[in-house]
Amino acid sequence: MLNGTPLVSIISAGMSKFQKHDGLLAREIFTMAAQEAFARCPKLEPKQDIKTMFIGHMGEAYEHQGHMGSILADWTGLLGIPATRCEAACGSSGAALRAGIYAVMSGLADVVMVGGVEKMTNRSTAEVTEYLAMASDYPFEQYHGITFPGIYALMATRHMHDYGTKEEHFAMAAVKNHYHASLNPKAHMQKEITVETVMNSRYVAWPLKLYDCSLVTDGASCIILTKPELAAKYTDNPVHIVGSGQASDSIGLYERKSFTSIESTKTAAKAAYEMAQLSPQDINLAEVHDCFTSAELVAYEDLGFCDPGESGKLLENNQTSLGGRIPVNTSGGLKAKGHPVGATGTAQVYEIYLQLTGQAERRQVKDAKIGLTHNVGGSGATATVHIYRSAQ
């Protein structure tokens, strides 16, 4: 539809360290991300230039605090601008990005801040599990006691049954992402692990073990968008968004046609590829939604990086590791960088921004020109896929 021309351009990005931020509120963590984004783009005058803000924030319960859009406008020094919270479960800031793209393209807001934040570690594991469960279906899932590890375990089990995928394949995704995280100073986890570490960890919901699960983390991320024709005013090194897709699916697994793929990912990817006039073979690197290791395998297939059932082989052959054909989750992913749920979508964009502008340091993908992000809400009732092109 848009012939691969840029929809909008990213002129800056920021991210807090993902970790346990004891004693800090979400608003304080978000300012770390905003301050980095502002410092990285000295030609931007935030208070004067930024016209609107969309913020991904998943849960009111963690801090007993809703209305996060306006709070973050205030705490980032932008008080007065329109500021709206978007919520689509763990896909909240991917949805905020989509809303920000609309805003820039509308002509009503030339510079837009998009981001996300979550403060989770102040709560017990039981509380976090309960709050996250609000992203699944209350009457037919939550009420009957299933939580997200169980929901994703059902999908993983079916993948094993249909395609012969092994628990060791899931473990390989964890090993890769922990290795990548060890190269990312902002990742929550900083140490490499082995397949044995994963295989010997306790089961959370068979076949998923502790090391197959992403991390409960505190963190924030943000990006600054503008019109492509205005990008040069702010930076010599923008990243263009050339494709955007968002899709919905039934909230509950029980209404899905398939457990081995996520329909919303496929729909969103198709829209993004078409808009960008690119195919999966054109993608140099990607950040995908590995809330559980098994979800990373499914994402490879749904995004077209391999055929259905072939994702295990990509991992066996290190094709998605740094140095491989298409490095995935060079940031460490949700698995090892951490998954402060509302912040995850734009944290993925942050990594792609660093990579496509040559600022990814020890984990830099050589000659990276085209990147992709994939952010999922819940078990796939929401998915967003965005495609990025280096301006260099």
Added chain:
Amino acid sequence: MLNGTPLVSIISAGMSKFQKHDGLLAREIFTMAAQEAFARCPKLEPKQDIKTMFIGHMGEAYEHQGHMGSILADWTGLLGIPATRCEAACGSSGAALRAGIYAVMSGLADVVMVGGVEKMTNRSTAEVTEYLAMASDYPFEQYHGITFPGIYALMATRHMHDYGTKEEHFAMAAVKNHYHASLNPKAHMQKEITVETVMNSRYVAWPLKLYDCSLVTDGASCIILTKPELAAKYTDNPVHIVGSGQASDSIGLYERKSFTSIESTKTAAKAAYEMAQLSPQDINLAEVHDCFTSAELVAYEDLGFCDPGESGKLLENNQTSLGGRIPVNTSGGLKAKGHPVGATGTAQVYEIYLQLTGQAERRQVKDAKIGLTHNVGGSGATATVHIYRSAQ
């Protein structure tokens, strides 16, 4: 900026009855609104035409259910489309409307559904009070025990002190809105009251009494937007949105310069009037955010319907009643139609749509051409103001 030309056009609208909907989930209540909007516009093929959806939904806690965007896409037969929940407290669906305007104007989505829903009456008064409080500041308001009646009482008290406003003036707003509600078959309250009814009701937070407070209600509302140049394809009788403003302010009252006005309302109104190239004198009728009767008085002043401190006189002279100079809250308002928080913003639009298309029956404002809606989040950390023009 846009010289009064339409930003987008409303081609249909729907609203559930506002009442206690025992045994129904929010998703079921929303389908009532959607079905009315679809039936009202037979040329619309919802599944084929509607390209995205923004939904105002304030609280996950009521039904232990987040991720409402995708759920409502499914329940309205639109499964697959991008669907995002917007949250800005009681201003959630006003913010969703703003996001929907961006989407239409971006060129990425020609027809967009915007709406809101809340299911509240399944919870106790104490629970509702606690959940609503999440829209105020946790560390400096909630934590110390203040809830929304107390917050608005502080503002009302200051208005009385500065301007000599009396409790009876607040009561007049309640009497007017209950009268209007008695003409609206979809309003929660259907009976007229007197100033004595209000004055004799028990204090909730001095000077606000039970009859000064809006209603805890279940309900849903939605509107269908398209580009002005496409409106004729769907209807002979669209309503154009000619002005849109949204603004933020500090979450807590303690940082405000004034207690007698809401800065975000004034900022949003200024933006909307400028965009529409209209002034307060041009407005024929308005739906304003009367979460408490005192808030309606403040809104008159912030929106420029009268000078600061003069709102009581408008009520004394019946200028904002049906038949007056500028009828306000002909629907019954939040006070008497009900305030299912996430649904309120687009329910205001629904009323203006009916009025400007001549479908408001017993409460029709004669020769209404220009309308305004004003939706507030919390104590004013968010406000949206939109201005509408009849196409006739």
